[in-house]
Amino acid sequence: MAPAGIDESKYRKGIVTARRDVGEGLWIVRVRPRDPIAFRAGQYVTVGLQTEGKLVERPYTVASAPREDELEFFLELVSGGKLTPHLHHAGVGDEVYLRPAAKGRFLFDEASGHRNHFMVATVTGAAPFVSMIRSAAADAPYRVLVLHGASVSNEFGYAGELLETSRRRSWLEYVPSISRPWLEPGWKGERGRVEDVARKYIDAAGFRPGNTTAYACGNPQMIRNLEGILTRAGFARESIKEEMYWRE
Numbered sequence: 001m002a003p004a005g006i007d008e009s010k011y012r013k014g015i016v017t018a019r020r021d022v023g024e025g026l027w028i029v030r031v032r033p034r035d036p037i038a039f040r041a042g043q044y045v046t047v048g049l050q051t052e053g054k055l056v057e058r059p060y061t062v063a064s065a066p067r068e069d070e071l072e073f074f075l076e077l078v079s080g081g082k083l084t085p086h087l088h089h090a091g092v093g094d095e096v097y098l099r100p101a102a103k104g105r106f107l108f109d110e111a112s113g114h115r116n117h118f119m120v121a122t123v124t125g126a127a128p129f130v131s132m133i134r135s136a137a138a139d140a141p142y143r144v145l146v147l148h149g150a151s152v153s154n155e156f157g158y159a160g161e162l163l164e165t166s167r168r169r170s171w172l173e174y175v176p177s178i179s180r181p182w183l184e185p186g187w188k189g190e191r192g193r194v195e196d197v198a199r200k201y202i203d204a205a206g207f208r209p210g211n212t213t214a215y216a217c218g219n220p221q222m223i224r225n226l227e228g229i230l231t232r233a234g235f236a237r238e239s240i241k242e243e244m245y246w247r248e
């Protein structure tokens, strides 16, 4: 049943077909829309749930590739939030509401002509990059470096997939970095906030303002900090693409 006063024609029902819990308050779901929803890699779909008789909806970036017949989302529980505490209870077989028009301009920038693409994410901010990488051709004619930040390593969600893809695709490098290494003494990978290690990776990769598009997604503070670092390194505003998941 639609909640009272909800115009069903504006929505497409979706069924949760799979769920994977990845870390504290972090999970990945796959949703099969009743009819397909077209989107481009990097776009978001608005997801809603009926709670207390009302429909509460929020935008979520799609992590699946457009060719897949299900939508995949990487979700974070926001304590005290209006939607995620309810969404967190949704399991396989549960129904969600989906707006049928995907939106957003956080897309892979083909038009720039840049060979290098520097993608920086905090936790669930990896979703658009996962979609872009899943969509890319095996012999893509560019270089992609994904720098992915989280507090601890069980928050990355897609590290296994992205590391495996990077082994098979010479154009991809994936660098997970944890900001609380003292909680994980055995961690052998990069340490520090992504914005603090970004410059090191740009320089080591030979990424330059004139040949690189940078993308930042997730935590607004990280995005602002990274924007400052890239701007000081000479990046033009139009070569820095941003998707803030919330405003502070």
Ligand SMILES: Cc1cc2nc3c(=O)[nH]c(=O)nc-3n(C[C@H](O)[C@H](O)[C@H](O)COP(=O)(O)OP(=O)(O)OC[C@H]3O[C@@H](n4cnc5c(N)ncnc54)[C@H](O)[C@@H]3O)c2cc1C
Pocket (backbone or CB within 6 Å): 044, 058, 059, 060, 061, 062, 073, 074, 075, 076, 077, 078, 080, 081, 082, 083, 084, 085, 104, 124, 125, 127, 243, 244, 245, 246, 247, 248
């Ligand atoms: C374009 C776009 C794409 C997005 N994609 C994703 C996605 O793929 N995965 C995902 O988990 N979220 C994503 N978000 C965030 C999502 O839309 C919601 O804002 C989030 O899930 C919180 O919803 P809520 O109703 O539980 O909390 P709300 O009641 O909306 O918010 C409560 C408070 O928490 C703040 N807040 C929102 N998100 C966070 C957060 N992650 N950490 C800390 N504070 C926060 C809000 O600004 C607000 O002050 C995206 C947002 C945008 C704008």
